Structure formats: C-alpha cells, structure tokens
Amino acid sequence: MSGFEEFDVTVRIWRQAASAEAGVWQEWQVRIPRGDHVLNLLAAVRRNGDPSLCFPAHFCKIGTCGACALLVDGRPALGCRALVKEPFVEVAPPRGRMILTDLLAEDAPH
Ligand code: FES
16 A cells, blocks of 8 residues: 555754744654654654654644644644655744744743
C-alpha cells in the first residue's frame, strides 16, 4: 500500500523558549509513513532527534479541540489533520498566540 510507504522528510521547526525570547529555525531528517499527520512527524523528531521539542501532543487528535493549531508550510493547519506528503515540511507556532515553548502556544491576553 503506497499510502503507508515510508519516506525521508526534512522538517524545519521554529524553536523558541518563550514569547519574549528570540527564536531560531532548526532542521531534522526523519523517516515516517507518507501521508502521516504532522503531529506524528513532530513525535518522530522528538523520539529520534531532540527529546526537548515541545508541541501540543496530548489533546483530541481528531480535529475538534483546536489545540494543535500550527503553521504548516506557512499556512494555518491542525497538526492532527495536516498530512505529510512532501519531503520537506516547515512547522511554526500559530500566529496571534503567545508562545509558551517551541510550538506550544496559548491564546494571547487581550
Ligand atoms: S489535537 Fe485537537 S484538533 Fe488537533
């Protein structure tokens, strides 16, 4: 089944300790099933690249809670719904939210 064929992905991720800190892009190469979700891609980075990577990992994972809102290739997306089909993916925190750490963010105070 080609939908589950593994392939190598370069993932570029925005790392930032907190909203007030400077951020930096970092890249990793991971091997995942083609068409897997972005959250699973991030989990592969944490497992095989950097265990300190923070991202929203413990929420509904069915596209209803909105906790996994991210920018994927510059566009707003849900990490549990966005599929990885290309060999390069860029992931950043969502716009308009306060960054807690890396890709973890919460609604900014009004
Ligand atoms: S984890 Fe709830 S919408 Fe993605």
